[in-house]
Amino acid sequence: MKKKWAFLTSMMALVLLLSGCEPLLVLDPKGPQAERQASDIMLSIGIMAVIVVVVMAILAYVLIKYRASNQSDDYEPPHIEGNHIVEAICVGVPVLIVAYLSFVSVKSNYIVESAPVGYEDQEPLVVYASSSDWKWHFSYPEEGIETVNYLYIPTDRPLEFKLYSYGPITSFWIPQLGGQKYAMADMVTTLHLAADEPGEYMGRNANFSGKGFAENTFNVTAMSQADFDEWVEEVHETAEPITENEFEKLLEPGHLGQMTFTGTHLEFSPAPEHEHHAESDTEVDSESETHDHSQHEGHAEHTDHSSH
């Protein structure tokens, strides 16, 4: 048995060595949300490691002490039904651990689902991130810019991503800024992120979406607000406007490189945002409403009923 444990520990050491050259992406956070998640992860790894060590220690002790070859031939193991105190400890200690982790987990849930800590009083930058087979479209409605497969973001400003999909369910993920969230065709989900440091980050779709899934990635560049403003200006000077025709072509399944446009597709193909609210009828103009009807008849009908 000892050999096995020696082997296990050396394996873990080897694994850590192999990966040890650079910090793991998730454990190398560059924003408050990812930081919270990384600290939860490290906390739980610590507590769990203690549990594993305790179980292994008891097991090793029992196996060494009570192995048959260590006992006389006429040893008859006793009949033991159980012991209330021992069993209470076996229930009590895990309950305490789980209660503590639940407390942390609930707290973290509310933290990652609201504006990032330290950024609460700032106006967030809203970015609509939509996926299509197998690309990401980023629309900046305030700036009037749309990009494909790359994302420029300012540091030190909260980011609010509005996620939806033009196809299968995908999952928007920038590991170093924070965890993922699904993008789906019939509703919009919101992901709150922020970047503390300028830099290049990996972003991808993490949810399997068919043949082109592996390459369904995008680059994220975080820069100062001044640099970001400069980029916005530059785009407005150089890029072509996005048209409905052009956008339809972009949606066709396949891979594309990075692209930049002025204007956003939200103007002619809005996000499936207010589907379930009656007031959406008054908000959208007539042209996009017809479009809406053709795509989401069921929902639109439902909306009509509720408004009467």
Added chain:
Amino acid sequence: MEFFQRFAIPHPSPAIYASMVAIALVSIAIVVGLTYFKKWGYLWHEWFTTVDHKKIGIMYLISALLMLFRGGADAIMMRAQLATPEAKLLDAQHYNEIFTTHGVVMILFMAMPFIFAFMNLIVPLQIGARDVAFPRLNALSFWLFFAGAMLFNISFVIGGSPDAGWTSYFPLAGNDFSTSVGTNYYMLAIQISGIGSLMTGINFCTTILKMRAPGMTLMKMPMFTWSAFIANIIVVFAFPVLTVALLMGTADRLFGANFFTTANGGMDMLWANFFWVWGHPEVYILILPAFGLYSEIISTFSGRNLYGYKSMVWSMVLISLLSFLVWTHHFFTMGQGALTNSIFSITTMAIAVPTGVKIFNWLFTMWKGKIRFTVPMLYSIGFIPLFTIGGVTGVMLAMSAADYQYHNTMFLVAHFHNTIIPGVVFAMLAGLTYYWPKFFGFILNEKIGKLTFWLLTVGFVLAFFPMYITGLDGQARRMYTYSEATGFGPLNMVSFVGAALMAIGFVTIVYNIYYSFKNSPRNIGSDPWDARSLEWATHTPVPEYNFARVPQISSSQTFWDSKKNGHALFKGEIEDIHMPNKSGVPFVMGIIFFIVGFSFVFALWVPAVIALIGVFVCMTLRSFEQDHGYHIHVKEIKETEAKYGEVLNSEDRPRTTTRV
């Protein structure tokens, strides 16, 4: 021509053509072999028409082992493709098909029949029954499972395999994004075998509730029977959800319904919810019987009664309840908000408590015991630390905010393999080794068995522990390739080496069966392991009627009581034994269901309707059939018993006990 077009494989490769030829050759070889050796009659009378729970169990066992190799072949191809960055072994489409079939085959066509095999083999013996409550229904369950498994497996040579993941999330699995018939196979094959599973659930709940030997109260049932009972209750509650979800999915794909589409009011998230309302209880359907097997084995080889029997039972009851309250943790990232996530985060973590109780009870069962390191015990000992690691990573995943980072990554893949392989697969191999002598009359070679154990354990650690690290480094699951710059390469290579060791390990099991069949001694008596529960109180191999006289139960380890404390297990005279008749109808219905499934997959309505009528004809005939079974007479029983060398009419049976 167009008619035949749809049966072609959309993405052929030399490997698939080779498999087609291999399948054809093997089929011809089997038919020729059976005819040459005149074995058709034997096969029909002894196996195809049997309603004997032991034979059905053995057929489940053989199917599970076959499917283990099919799923394993998928696994080794996946690991080989990912071993190096930008490998060209498989393209994206093939990789997607392989991980989809790997998941479906391993869960539904390997693990499920494996646990059903043990339920069939052991439960009636452990409760002192002659068979299950509905023997013919039991045969039908098996043949439906088998029809479903075969239907699923022919997909890769006729029409193309499903490629939307074993979870088959819509809208990806809908007609818009999965155009081949692959997902039709998924819907129908799982539906057919799922109906079989549901019937097994009802059958075993009834058996355990109604057919226990005199004196066996619920709290005197052996632990494996308890685990099987709870698992089957979960089956009865969970499988109807899958049945309905698959029906809706089939309607979407074949009849243009819009349950899960993104247009016309369909809701893609509904599928994910339905799937996991079944899917999460499903993992407990698999793990609880595994826990039951470990309880039997650890108790036997520690020479001790099971510690904390009552808390073991109550923890399983609690796990079965909680298993229905956690499904949302499979998609914390769907955007349902902090409150919902918090609730499901807490219920998920709560499962760790009863599971922890079980781990400690096993440790305390070994405490003050006399531990023998046999092969089944080695698996059980290996299971405890490895499953603990799998369990605590589960608690980590249950922290929903952190799960936003683990979700869809290799960390998750590492976690669930870390629970299912040491939890379920090791238990099945432990059970296989432990119960092998009971049904085949010889012990599997211990030396080769130990080699298998070490190959599998080392292979497992090498294959799956690196995934925790690559997951945290951002490797998403289900990617068919990755670039060198990601740095995932070396660890994936380690995984491949581990997977290769496991593959060798599984091959040694087959070799062990062959070797032991040739070389193992046959004079092992009826109780080779010095065991404790009732299934060891009958002969080896078990006679058709299980027990010549109905056993009298004193405790959950009544056989041990009869060995050590002078409890009289068998009292009174031998009487005629009532047994169920054989029937070919379940086998025929299996074939008909296969035809129904195949016809639906390809939307061939005429054969589909004709075959469906066949199903109802079989059911109608059955309801008008008078079948009272038959009796084995005292004389015949005495002759059989005499063959086992038993002294009849004696209160205390002599035993030949070989200790290992």
